[in-house]
Amino acid sequence: MDQDHADSSGGAPDWPRWARRVASGLIVFQFASVIAAELAAPPASPLERALAEPFGPYYQAVDQGHAHRYYADIPPTPIVTAELRFEDGRPNKTIRIPERSLRPRLLYQRHLAIANTLAQEASVGHAHGGPGEAAPTAYARSVARHLGEANPGCSGVVLRLQLHLMPEVDRMVQAALDPDAPRIDLDADEFYTTPQRIGDFPCPPR
């Protein structure tokens, strides 16, 4: 029968010494890898990146997520619009990523992450001389291909990226302090940047 309520060992570990030694080594390795990953997340010095390098295969195999720098900066949110063309004469169809009406909300967050990835890759692509050049736009092609598959009859997809900005802080403060100030509509056109084209992709033949 189980010894209940009281710890019969008097608080002594119930693992043998060799097991504790092995576990101690693994604990040290684990947290060395965790700290190294935190330090190596950008911005990081060459030394910090070098310290994390030996743990690379471990990070890939175990997938612990590396940096936890949540909302250190509060940037505007990228929005991607996909314009689908159809050869059969149907009017073009526009899909917003993320689509506001998407439920459950976790799916909306997933689509928000897709838009974030596209935005990051697009900015890297532009830095390297434009989209369609190399790996940075591979994901855009993948997204366009998926949208083409999901919309039969589609002949091409244009992906565009824009940012949904936040109002200036001073303006929000003014609106809060002055009851007569006009209410800020966060979805007004003024808070969206002009859409920039990521690329025009052919839909896969069916």
Add this chain to the structure above:
Amino acid sequence: MPSSLNLRESSQAGRAEGWDRFFFRPADPLPLGLIRAACGLLLLWSVGCLGLDLPGFLGSTGWADPGTLRALRTDSAPWEWSLWNLVPDGLLTPSWAAAMGVLAAFTLGLGSRYTAPLAWAIAVSTSRRNPFILFGFDQVVALWTFYLAITGASGQAFSLDRLIAARRGKTQGPPRPTTAANLALRLVQVHLCVIYGAAGLAKLRGVSWWDGTAMLKLLSNAEFRPFDLMSWLSGAGSLYALNLATHLSLGTELAYPILIWKRGFRPWLLLAAVVMHVGIALTLGLLEFSAAMLAGNLAFVSGEGLRRLWGRRHGSGGGSPLEWSDEPPPSATWSARGAASGGRPRR
């Protein structure tokens, strides 16, 4: 008079003993059982939601096609793996259903020694199959599940495994403290401190966390907010409240890794963490992330305290749930001083 060599040896022995007691002293597995149930529910929800668009999220013609992933993986991450890569499109639905079954068993604590590693494999596989849809929630829930899996202690309390053992007369009463449970709780605790510390230090780079406007900016992010909180913003008082919320959030993240180990501060830090994560859920709509972080915070709640809370709710318990016990023990047990004093763990 002891020589300096003896003092050094004694100090080293004390440190080793302190380390042993910190990581390997048996602990009540109840908080771990609750963390398992929370992680299981969150994984069920997450993988379940992917089921609403299975071909899109996990299929070969989905948002992330295998060719793109292969190209990225070959370039930068040859050790990455995903069980979903082995599943052809035709078997996606039955495989997803099997994964949901494993996650349900993990949530309930059934066959925990096997379902916990499988649940972790499902979490990692899903993250790796479509790494472009991830956010903090996925990282955190996979981390806790990893620690539950490698210690094998997740089913020692609050589980069908334990219920079945009790029915068979193999156990009775509250679960026995175990080293494996303590190790799992310690791993979660230390990693949670790393997360809060890293998040807090990173925020020190952002001007808005210094000038108190971070919360105002977050509230005005129309893509994140689940509902319009800006309309409640009226008068200087509300702006001061947002300044205060900004400073307190940052203060909580910076203080947590240090003060959570002090028993007197622990209830206040946990309360601050609850308020902060409820705030994140309400203002940014990151409900799952907040729930995963709160699940991690359970590692700092004593099994005894939880039983007392449960007892009070059901009219059978005595003292206050905030009478925190030593379980799990605070930092004093990790110090050479505590070890040298020969103090036995209090219960």
